Amino acid sequence: AQKITQTQPGMFVQEKEAVTLDCTYDTSDQSYGLFWYKQPSSGEMIFLIYQGSYDEQNATEGRYSLNFQKARKSANLVISASQLGDSAMYFCAMRNNNDMRFGAGTRLTVKP
């Protein structure tokens, strides 16, 4: 069975600084996808970044990058140059052939 672990219930970061949100996963599948979603206070789920299990390069999308360490089964999200609008819940998720499972989330607060 898949398991996603986010060990940081809450994180604080100063505006314009970088922050890393941790995610580890457990699966016996060889083919899987790793995803990060942002959920602002308005409640919608916003896709941020994706990494495939066979991808050798770390994924990047603007200010977001995914630090993928396959042997350690970790997929940490790095947000560079934090902005006040980055304050939200962040969820790590893993997809196998059928469905996606989510971690418990990390609440990020950006301080001015």
Place this chain on the structure above:
Amino acid sequence: NAGVTQTPKFRILKIGQSMTLQCAQDMNHNYMYWYRQDPGMGLKLIYYSVGAGITDKGEVPNGYNVSRSTTEDFPLRLELAAPSQTSVYFCASSLQGPFYGYTFGSGTRLTVV
């Protein structure tokens, strides 16, 4: 392009009542899902479907039923609502395979009193 449409957005139910949460997608995705999100928590899979006529249980299926008569629609039925079913419900759809992400609906906030 509407994506995934969920209705209603908000609903208050009394204990013991029943209701159906509607979900429709217009992207011709075979895979559809229902999740619930309790306050301050992640999403838990209730049911999913890999195509019309095929459904399967997720992590937390008790108290819910689904059907999938068409590719577009995937309604979630709550029978005999209980306070423990107070949650935000998300419907999502996707293409088949581990390398495709989801398109989420905007969610239904359900309160059972």
